[in-house]
Amino acid sequence: MLKVGITGGIGSGKTTVCKVFETLGIPVFYADTVAKELMVTDSILIAGVKSAFGAASYSPNGILNNKHIANIVFNNKTELEKLNSLVHPAVFRAFDTWEKEMPQSVPYTLKEAALLFESGSYKMCDKNILVTAPLNLKLARVMQRDGVTEAQVQARMDKQFTDEQKAKMADYFIDNTEKSSVILQVLDLHQQFLSL
Ligand SMILES: CC(C)(COP(=O)(O)OP(=O)(O)OC[C@H]1O[C@@H](n2cnc3c(N)ncnc32)[C@H](O)[C@@H]1O)[C@@H](O)C(=O)NCCC(=O)NCCS
Ligand SMILES: Nc1ncnc2c1ncn2[C@@H]1O[C@H](COP(=O)(O)OP(=O)(O)OP(=O)(O)O)[C@@H](O)[C@H]1O
Known part of the structure; x- marks a missing residue:
C-alpha cells in the first residue's frame, strides 16, 4: 500500500492539513501524538x-x-x-x-511527523509532502495555540531543518497560508495518489 509522509515546520499547519485528508477517508498516523503516548x-x-x-x-x-x-x-x-x-x-x-x-480497501496512508526528514523516516514512505507557510504566520499561530513566546517557538524552529533543506527531499508541496486554498490542494494531491 502507498505510504505518504507529511511534514512541515512548527506551526506550518500539517495537522490541520491532515484533518482534511481524514475527511476523504484517508487514515493518518500522527507520529508526534504516538511519540507522546509512548x-x-x-x-x-x-x-x-x-x-x-x-x-x-x-x-x-x-x-x-x-x-x-x-x-x-x-x-x-x-x-x-x-x-x-x-x-x-x-x-x-x-x-x-x-x-x-490497514484493510486492503484503504487506497493509501499518511504519516504525519514534525521530524519526518530529520529522523530519516521519510525514507520509509513512498512519497513525501511538505506543508509550508510564511515564517511570521507560523510564529503567530504557535504563540496563539500554545501561549508561548516568539523566542520559545524560534528555539524549536532552530532545531528543525529549514524549509529550504526539507524542500530538497519533498515530492509535493502544500502552501498553508489560507485555509480555503488548502482544501483544493489536498483534493488535487488525493486524486494524484489514487492514480499512482
Ligand atoms: C520534548 C517534549 C517533552 C516537549 O513537549 P511540549 O508539550 O513542550 O511540546 P510538543 O510535544 O507539543 O511539541 C510541539 C512542537 O515542538 C516541536 N518538537 C517537538 N519535539 C521536537 C524535537 N525532538 N525536535 C525538534 N522539534 C520538536 C515540533 O514541531 C512539535 O510539533 C515533547 O515534545 C516530547 O515528549 N518529545 C518526545 C517525542 C518527540 O520527539 N516528538 C516529536 C517528534 S516525533
Ligand atoms: N490555514 C490556516 N488558517 C488559520 N489557522 C490555521 C491554518 N492552518 C493552521 N492554523 C492554526 O495554526 C495552529 C498550528 O497549526 P497545526 O497545529 O496544524 O500546525 P502543526 O504544523 O501541526 O504544528 P506543530 O509542529 O506545532 O505540531 C493551529 O492552532 C491551527 O488551528
Missing part, C-alpha cells in the same frame, strides 16, 4: 528518559514533565539527540504495526 506507556522508553534527564522527567503518578524536558533538550543539541535516539525507534515500530493492520 513517552508515558513504553516502559523501556520511560526508563531511558529517566536515566537521561533525571527522575524529575515524570511526576510520581507518571505524568510527563514536558517543561522540564523541553528546557533541557531545546537548549542543548546533544540532549535533543539523546531524546530523539530514545523516541524515534519506538515510533518507527509503532508505525510499522499500524500500517500492517
Whole structure:
C-alpha cells in the first residue's frame, strides 16, 4: 500500500492539513501524538528518559514533565539527540504495526511527523509532502495555540531543518497560508495518489 509522509515546520499547519485528508477517508498516523503516548506507556522508553534527564522527567503518578524536558533538550543539541535516539525507534515500530493492520480497501496512508526528514523516516514512505507557510504566520499561530513566546517557538524552529533543506527531499508541496486554498490542494494531491 502507498505510504505518504507529511511534514512541515512548527506551526506550518500539517495537522490541520491532515484533518482534511481524514475527511476523504484517508487514515493518518500522527507520529508526534504516538511519540507522546509512548513517552508515558513504553516502559523501556520511560526508563531511558529517566536515566537521561533525571527522575524529575515524570511526576510520581507518571505524568510527563514536558517543561522540564523541553528546557533541557531545546537548549542543548546533544540532549535533543539523546531524546530523539530514545523516541524515534519506538515510533518507527509503532508505525510499522499500524500500517500492517490497514484493510486492503484503504487506497493509501499518511504519516504525519514534525521530524519526518530529520529522523530519516521519510525514507520509509513512498512519497513525501511538505506543508509550508510564511515564517511570521507560523510564529503567530504557535504563540496563539500554545501561549508561548516568539523566542520559545524560534528555539524549536532552530532545531528543525529549514524549509529550504526539507524542500530538497519533498515530492509535493502544500502552501498553508489560507485555509480555503488548502482544501483544493489536498483534493488535487488525493486524486494524484489514487492514480499512482
Ligand atoms: C520534548 C517534549 C517533552 C516537549 O513537549 P511540549 O508539550 O513542550 O511540546 P510538543 O510535544 O507539543 O511539541 C510541539 C512542537 O515542538 C516541536 N518538537 C517537538 N519535539 C521536537 C524535537 N525532538 N525536535 C525538534 N522539534 C520538536 C515540533 O514541531 C512539535 O510539533 C515533547 O515534545 C516530547 O515528549 N518529545 C518526545 C517525542 C518527540 O520527539 N516528538 C516529536 C517528534 S516525533
Ligand atoms: N490555514 C490556516 N488558517 C488559520 N489557522 C490555521 C491554518 N492552518 C493552521 N492554523 C492554526 O495554526 C495552529 C498550528 O497549526 P497545526 O497545529 O496544524 O500546525 P502543526 O504544523 O501541526 O504544528 P506543530 O509542529 O506545532 O505540531 C493551529 O492552532 C491551527 O488551528
